[in-house]
Amino acid sequence: MEKKWYILQVHSGFEEKVKATLEERIRKEALEEFFGGFLIPTEQVVEMIKGSRKTSSRRFFPGYMLVSMVLNDRTWHTVHENMPRVVGFVGDDLNPVPLSDEDAAKIIGRIQDGSERPRPKVIFDIGEVVRVIDGPFANFQGVVDEVFPEKGRVRVMVSIFGRETPVELEFVQVSNT
Numbered sequence: 001m002e003k004k005w006y007i008l009q010v011h012s013g014f015e016e017k018v019k020a021t022l023e024e025r026i027r028k029e030a031l032e033e034f035f036g037g038f039l040i041p042t043e044q045v046v047e048m049i050k051g052s053r054k055t056s057s058r059r060f061f062p063g064y065m066l067v068s069m070v071l072n073d074r075t076w077h078t079v080h081e082n083m084p085r086v087v088g089f090v091g092d093d094l095n096p097v098p099l100s101d102e103d104a105a106k107i108i109g110r111i112q113d114g115s116e117r118p119r120p121k122v123i124f125d126i127g128e129v130v131r132v133i134d135g136p137f138a139n140f141q142g143v144v145d146e147v148f149p150e151k152g153r154v155r156v157m158v159s160i161f162g163r164e165t166p167v168e169l170e171f172v173q174v175s176n177t
Contacts, residue, residue: 001070003036004098007090012063014085015040019065025078034075036068041111046172064090066107071096122176123147124154132156134173141177142167 010018019038026035041061046054069075076096080088089096099107124130128144142156145166152171157164 001034003034003068003070005104006067006069006071006096006098008065008067008079009063009087009090010065011085011087015059015063015065018083018085021083022067022079025083029078031075031078034070034072038068039066039108039111041066041107043110043113060110063087066099066104071098122171123149124171124174124176129177130154130156130174131177132158132167132169132173133175135169137167137169 008018019040022038026032040059041064042057042059044055045058067079069079080086080093091097124144124147126144126147130142130144132138132140132142137158140158140160142158144154145157146155148154153168154171154174155166155168156174158167159165
C-alpha cells in the first residue's frame with residue numbers, strides 16, 4: 001500500500017480547520033495506516049511594519065492542501081463525504097490523480113525552504129520607483145537599479161545632494177510608493 005500525494009480543494013482560510021477535522025475523523029475511524037499526513041503549503045514572509053521587522057506565514061496555494069493517502073473507496077469517502085468546507089479533489093473528483101513524485105517534491109521543498117528562510121513579502125522590478133522606509137536613507141525615494149533575489153537585497157539609485165547614488169538595501173527596507 002503506497003501512499004501518494006493528492007491535492008484537496010477546501011474553502012480558503014479554513015485549511016487548518018479542515019486538517020484538524022480530517023485528522024480527528026481518521027483517528028475515530030481507525031484509518032491511520034491509510035494516511036501519511038496533511039500539508040498546507042505555506043511560507044514565512046518578512047515585512048517592515050511601523051519600523052520593525054515582522055515575520056508572518058503566508059499560504060502560497062490558498063484554498064488547497066496536500067493529502068498523503070492510499071486511495072480507495074473508504075479513504076475517498078472519509079476525505080470527501082460530509083466534510084464541511086471541502087470542495088473536492090483537484091482534477092477528476094471521483095477518480096483523483098495523484099501528484100507526480102517530482103511535483104510533490106517541489107511543493108514540499110518550497111514549504112521547507114519557506115520555513116527555514118523567510119521570503120520578502122514584496123518583490124521589486126528594475127525601474128520601479130520605491131521609498132526607503134528603514135535605515136539611514138529612510139524617507140528617500142529612488143529607482144530600483146538591480147535586484148538580488150537570492151540575497152533578498154535591492155540596489156536603489158537615490159538622489160543625495162543632487163547626485164544619483166547607488167544604495168544597496170534589504171527588501172524589507174523599501175516599499176512600493
